[in-house]
Amino acid sequence: MLLPFILTAFLGATAALAAPQADDGNTTNLQPICATNANPHDIAVIEQVVENDKTTMKDLEDLELGDLSDEEEDEDVDDAAHYNPNHMCKKIYKKIRTIKIHWHNVAANNTREGGYLKKKVILKQVKYIQKIYKKACLRFYLKGVNHIYNADWFNNVAPGSPQEKALKTQYRHGDELTLNIYSVGLVSTPGLLGYSTFPWNFADDPHNDGIVIHYATVPGGDYPHYDEGAVAVHEVGHWVGLLHTFQGGCSQPGDFVSDTPAESTPAFGCPKYRNTCASTGSDPIHNFMDYTYDKCKTHLTKGQLWRLVKILKIFRKLIRHH
Numbered sequence: 320m321l322l323p324f325i326l327t328a329f330l331g332a333t334a335a336l337a338a339p340q341a342d343d344g345n346t347t348n349l350q351p352i353c354a355t356n357a358n359p360h361d362i363a364v365i366e367q368v369v370e371n372d373k374t375t376m377k378d379l380e381d382l383e384l385g386d387l388s389d390e391e392e393d394e395d396v397d398d399a400a401h402y403n404p405n406h407m408c409k410k411i412y413k414k415i416r417t418i419k420i421h422w423h424n425v426a427a428n429n430t431r432e433g434g435y436l437k438k439k440v441i442l443k444q445v446k447y448i449q450k451i452y453k454k455a456c457l458r459f460y461l462k463g464v465n466h467i468y469n470a471d472w473f474n475n476v477a478p479g480s481p482q483e484k485a486l487k488t489q490y491r492h493g494d495e496l497t498l499n500i501y502s503v504g505l506v507s508t509p510g511l512l513g514y515s516t517f518p519w520n521f522a523d524d525p526h527n528d529g530i531v532i533h534y535a536t537v538p539g540g541d542y543p544h545y546d547e548g549a550v551a552v553h554e555v556g557h558w559v560g561l562l563h564t565f566q567g568g569c570s571q572p573g574d575f576v577s578d579t580p581a582e583s584t585p586a587f588g589c590p591k592y593r594n595t596c597a598s599t600g601s602d603p604i605h606n607f608m609d610y611t612y613d614k615c616k617t618h619l620t621k622g623q624l625w626r627l628v629k630i631l632k633i634f635r636k637l638i639r640h641h
């Protein structure tokens with residue numbers, strides 16, 4: 320399919336988790352923010368492609384995504400052979416490929432505060448990603464972990480930086496369906512938790528593809544309120560093509576997902592109730608694509624799961640036709 324390749328030339332490069340810059344440089348009260356660079360025009364173009372693809376998705380339409388039981392929750396994600404998707408997913412597993420993860424652990428030194436992550440911790444993070452995305456019948460497999468000692472990269476891999484380019488150029492592995500995760504310190508960008516490329520960026524800039532996260536956001540990390548692994552789940556959301564729940568504010572079509580109510584601005588903390596738009600439904604504060612604390616985030620909706628499968632099919636060759 321030629322269209323995506325043409326389109327990517329026009330599209331913004333990253334969904335960045337960018338910190339707001341305080342005017343006086345005082346970063347004490349910065350709220351971690353995930354600001355996306357995808358502009359509404361680009362998103363509309365992508366949406367057109369997704370819409371046009373509808374007729375070819377017939378073989379997936381019977382699948383009730385999101386209805387998987389949790390029975391294989393404790394599966395060993397480190398061992399592909401042990402993965403046992405329920406029979407509903409087997410129907411499409413015949414045709415889809417596993418998403419391999421290459422984890423690049425960039426550290427200043429081999430201490431925890433220097434960014435060093437033990438394999439056990441990385442596996443916990445992968446397991447959390449697996450738990451959420453298996454509802455879209457996806458399987459993630461940790462293929463390898465690289466420990467990279469580089470203080471400059473640890474401190475300065477900000478979106479669009481020369482350090483980001485150097486790191487990714489040297490270490491990115493695999494094709495469009497290979498997830499490269501870079502854990503770094505993001506020291507020079509306080510408040511930044513991570514950022515990701517979108518699937519539609521791949522053709523134009525394959526080396527840039529992947530997600531970057533703050534090392535302390537992994538399960539058992541020590542980033543205040545963002546230390547249970549939901550940041551990586553959120554960034555993987557962008558990597559599979561999801562937008563923020565507050566994309567476009569209260570105006571339609573927002574995030575292009577019909578079962579995530581519109582939200583005028585990101586939500587922080589874990590509010591008991593929040594409703595910032597006149598349209599039906601209160602704000603999706605428990606959704607992984609909002610900015611609430613990790614403990615507040617619980618799910619992706621069926622609409623999001625359905626959409627990401629379609630986008631992966633179009634832009635990351637998720638399904639191989641025989």
Ligand SMILES: *[C@@H]1O[C@H](CO)[C@@H](O)[C@H](O)[C@H]1NC(C)=O
Nearest residue numbers: 341343344345346347348349
């Ligand atoms: C930064 O802001 C916080 C809260 O507003 C304040 O308590 C602190 O004194 C400020 N720090 C500096 C260096 O201005």
Ligand SMILES: *[C@@H]1O[C@H](CO)[C@@H](O)[C@H](O)[C@H]1NC(C)=O
Nearest residue numbers: 427428429430432433434470
């Ligand atoms: C390791 O790196 C971190 C972050 O730069 C630093 O705070 C810490 O002092 C370093 N520890 C050692 C033992 O060099």
